[in-house]
Amino acid sequence: MKPFSQACENNKQPILEVLKNYFAKASRVLEIGSGSGQHAVFFAKNLPGLFWQTSDQVQFHPGINLWIADAALDNIGKPIALDVRQKEQWPAGKQDNKHNLGTKFDGVFSANTAHIMGWDAVVEMFRGVGCLLLDNGLFILYGPFNRNGEFTSPSNQKFHGSLLCQDSQMGIRDDRAIVALANRNQLSLIDDVAMPANNRMLVFSKCFYAPSVKSAL
Structure with a gap:
């Protein structure tokens, strides 16, 4: 059975x-x-002019592959193993004649990852x-973020607390x-x-010069 995320279903259109x-x-x-694979299939279907390459840790691949198989789209790639902490798993430098994984990308997307990663x-x-x-x-990053050190809603503050109860390394x-980290890269x-x-x-946006944190916010 394909995995299903109600959150993905709710936020995919916006x-x-x-x-x-x-x-x-x-x-x-x-x-x-790529998680359940729902986002990947929905976005690839609605953005037919681009190739959407999925990735995640290996344990999530079977579910992603089920969504991809059912969709039968030409512009979506089966998931590659990617734990962001493992430099050797990043696609740059990998050889794959079908999907050109050794070639750099002009877009990266990630949803609801920064708060569950350490x-x-x-x-x-x-x-x-x-x-x-x-x-x-x-690089487009979706999820909850604090603004200038403050929670943007009581529900986000409660969610942050629940994340910390699961793992002290998690959190909004x-x-x-985030912007300071981006500027360094x-x-x-x-x-x-x-x-x-x-x-x-x-x-x-990837650029040779990144502005200061103060000017970026």
């Missing part, structure tokens, strides 16, 4: 509206943390994305820390889109 704008000219997008993994994710993206490529990240914040359920879409 996310797509943002992706349609920013990935309009993209040709190859890597999704970090901070060390978030650091490695941005390092990997900074290396993987082509110049002027875009502060946007200032040649990624500049170009948009911050308010989303339903107190989530946000942070859009970063």
